Amino acid sequence: METILELKKIVKKFGSLTAVNHIDLKIARGEKVVIVGPSGSGKSTLLRTMNFLETIDSGEIQFEGKPCGYIYKDGNPVLDSQKNLCALRSEIGMVFQQFNLFPHMTVLQNVMEGQVTVLGKSKEEAREVALQMLEKVGLSDRATVYPVTLSGGQKQRVAIARALAMKPKMMLFDEPTSALDPELVGEVFDTIRSLADDGMTMVIVTHNMGFAREVADTVIFMETGDFVAKGAPAEFFSAESQHPRIKEFMDKLL
Ligand code: ADP
Ligand code: MG
Secondary structure, rough: EEEEEEEEEEEEEEOEEEEEEEEEEEEOOEEEEEEEOOOOOOOHHHHHHHOOOOOOOEEEEEEEOOOOEEEEEOEEEEEOHHHHHHHHHHHHEOOOOOOOOOOOOOOOHHHHHHHHHHHOHHHHHHHHHHHHHHHOOOOHHOOOOHHHHOOOHHHHHHHHHHHHOOOOOEEEOOOOOOOOOOHHHHHHHHHHHHHHHOOOEEEEEEHHOOOOHHOOOOEEEEEEOOEEEOOHHHOOOOOOOOOOHHHHHHHHOO
């Protein structure tokens, strides 16, 4: 299978703390990768390096077979020009725990904004795509309202529509349901599941093991910046093959 994103020996430090420790990861086009692990293990930092929101200290990122995001000076990575990064980021959509919608814009304007400012689309074009994406997440009827009037689950679906409107080739989700009341989690996972069914490549950080088991092709357990285990869900969740640290972590979740 064709590799869409490859991380090679990625290191990210914050001062003396190594948040991501020599991580190698190949993601195939269409693959669904779920990353689990305790708080502070480096999951968000790793996801953010994939979208160039964190500058790596060493290593290389390849997108569609080409090194990207960095130029190297004396072997050290330096972030590429803002213009190149913006283009790359539009290919890799990201959805955060906090929805980060613009409060002063309607739902429709939120979903149009990046298309106009980053992709340079006309307002008419952007509106058409935005309406399609709102339809996809089941929120066509909310286009003209402001985010403050939406439930958390609806806000997150708008955030997903906004990311999709950039026509990304892959999507990153960082604990997309962690800020939601339990009864709103299902609608957001349903939306992500339907994207998975469409064949979208995705990396999802979540504590929801049911979702991981159901949707993932690959599950990764991360701790102190390292991958402790990585495998297909059947293997990952089987009691026999389970690493003691993963078992301990999962027992605490229940
Ligand atoms: P997770 O998402 O698994 O909870 P994070 O990637 O957020 O973990 O954090 C990994 C480690 O890096 C933690 O020890 C955290 O405190 C630290 N860290 C994350 N972001 C920063 C930052 N901007 N400055 C300093 N330390 C950070
Ligand atoms: Mg996190």
